Amino acid sequence: MPPPVAAGAPRAARRIVAPLAVAAAAAGAFAYVGAVDPNEPGHYPVCPLLNLTGLYCPGCGGLRSAHAVVHGDLPAALGANALAVVAYAVLAVVWVLWLVRAARARPPLRTPAPLWWWSLGGVLLIFAVIRNLPFGAALAP
Secondary structure, three states, X not given: OOOOOOOOHHHHHHHOHHHHHHHHHHHHHXXXXXXXXXXXXXXXXXXXXXXXXXXXXXXXXHHXXXXXXXXOOHHHHHHHHXXXXXXHHHXXXXXXXXXXXXXXXXXXXXXXXXXXXXXXXXXXXXXXXXXXOHHHHHHOO
16 A cells, blocks of 8 residues: 555645756756857857957856856856856755745745846946956956
8 A cells, every 4th residue: 555645745746846847947058058068169159249349248158157167167167257157156046945935835036126127237237348348357258
């Protein structure tokens, strides 16, 4: 005779499907970037802003940083795009919070206020400007 299943188990499993699906998609993307080296030309499209203007956008070097993270080379990842590495860490923490809250049947995290989104946009703009100036060359990929 099989052991009894808790009545809430199917509901708990349904609650964590979305966080697990997002984790699987992110793991698949990182695995692909880890396997297909962005440092070799021809594997990924060139950044349109860099191609047209010669300026680095906030995302330039993001694939190379992801490749370096997958291979455990944190200094290379930070050199390629330090902001992307910080974003990977922040998104991992947010994902863990989402998974724990879903597993415990707690409401999801609140949507950030518009001020938060404007602040994020400001940080991205400042990062993009600084990495294109001579004194910010250390932030360029």
